[in-house]
Amino acid sequence: MRLLDAETALADAPPGHKDELRLWLRLLTCTNLIEAEIRRRLRAEFDTTLPRFDLLAQLERHPGGLTLGEISRRMMVSNGNVTGLAARLEEEGLVERRVSATDRRAQSLRLTAKGRREFARQSSAHEGWVAELLGGLSLPEREALQRLLGRAKASVRSGLQEVGA
Amino acid sequence: MRLLDAETALADAPPGHKDELRLWLRLLTCTNLIEAEIRRRLRAEFDTTLPRFDLLAQLERHPGGLTLGEISRRMMVSNGNVTGLAARLEEEGLVERRVSATDRRAQSLRLTAKGRREFARQSSAHEGWVAELLGGLSLPEREALQRLLGRAKASVRSGLQEVGA
DNA sequence: CCGGGATAGTTTAGGCTTCAACTATTTTCC
DNA sequence: GGAAAATAGTTGAAGCCTAAACTATCCCGG
Incomplete structure (x- = not known):
């Protein structure tokens, strides 16, 4: 009986969503700080x-090459976005495109030798930066954070499902 | 949005990646999911x-008005960015600008009545969305997450200091 | 074989964002 | 008072990003 009352009371209570909102703002701040x-x-x-x-990084992980469409899906950005990005990277000589032998609509992108060299430098620096920025957390803290972020x-994701994407 | 898939891909990647990197990718994934x-x-x-x-939201919190520069600092974006944003909002009739009486360089922005009405609607929906999306976490989980994100x-920030901002 | 639907990619219009150069004004300080 | 430095804001060039319309190609069913 008590429990039922508590539940009812909770449902009737004014929307006290401030708590989640603060959490979201902190998450956003934290990510933006690092990203910037x-x-x-x-x-x-x-x-x-x-970008x-x-x-x-996508191409590095797939030495066999990726089509623009695959890249777009993996990076979760629009098709047109990848078109422009690929054009700039090609112009810089970091990637090369090759029309598919079996599908004349498709073309696959892969790193050039220069692209591989360049990415290797960037990637190793990047890893160091992240380690440096998050290095103030202890290992247990990092593990706990990793777990909670997974939750x-x-x-x-379940919130998105409900709406029936 | 950008690196969403990177986290998954990292699982396949050869070992040697620091766990800070994995943490960063998860943080990014999580934020980008919600933000998108x-x-x-x-x-x-x-x-x-x-934006x-x-x-x-900034103007709502400061009914007395804010200068473009104050907005730019609070939103942590460039000056020029705010110029354009403010121009569009003014054109939509949501904000109004007034040149400062004491400093002819400065102008302060404030919500119009329409802006206040409009923001009230948006804000309340927004709060509900966030609560819905993060509602799968228990209160203790949210508290722990809030604390760890603070850490x-x-x-x-201490990582940034070192470089001598 | 052929018509229609699906798929790969490009283009376009428009918004967001930065940096750097610029104008206008205020403040500092000699 | 007046020159120099600081500050408020705008502008322009360039990149990032999306949605929607478009072209080209492929594939499937009749």
Whole structure:
């Protein structure tokens, strides 16, 4: 009986969502702080951008090449976005495109030798930056955070499902 | 949004990646998932964008008005960015500008009545969305996450200091 | 074989964002 | 008072990003 009352009371209570909102704002602040710093350093030290770096990272993980469509899905950005990004990277000589032998609509992208060299430098610096920025957390803290963020991710995904994407 | 898939891909990657990197990728994934959904809903339900919403939120918190420079600092974006944002919001009749009486360089922005009405609608929906998306976490989980993100923020800030901002 | 639907990619219009150069004004300080 | 430095804001060039319309190609069923 008590429990039922508590539940009812909770349902009737004014929407006290401030708590979740504060959590979201802190999550956002934290991510933006790190992301802005990484963008800044990519620019300052390698004269490149995060999207370019991300695209190269995809290709690095798939030495056999990826089609623009696959890249677009993996990076979760629009098709047209990848078109432009690929064009700039190609112009810089970091990637090369080859029309598919079996499907004349498709073309696959892969790193050039220069692209591989360049990404290797960037990637190793990037890893160091992240380690440096998050290095103030102890190992147990990092583990706990990793776990809780996993829980948050699951919560969000189930929130998206409900709406029936 | 960008590195969403990177976290998954990291599982396949050869070992030697620091766990800080994995933590960063999960943080990014989590934030981008939520942010993308909020942008989507702002667009679908209110035909607006996150930056516009954020600017209105700043003005809502400061009924006396804010100068463009103050807004730029609070939103942590460039001056020129705010110029354009403010111009669009003014054109939509949501904000109004007034040149400062004491400093002819400065102008302060404040919400119009329409802006206040509009933001009230958006804000209340927004709060509900966030609560819905993060609702899968228990209260203790949310508290722990809030605390750990605070620690992460502190770690990042001290990382920035070192470089001598 | 052929018509229609699906798929790969490009283009376009428009918004967001930065940096750097610029104008206008205020403040500092000699 | 007046020159120099600081500050408020705008502008322009360039990149990032999306949605929607478009072209080209492929594939499937009749």
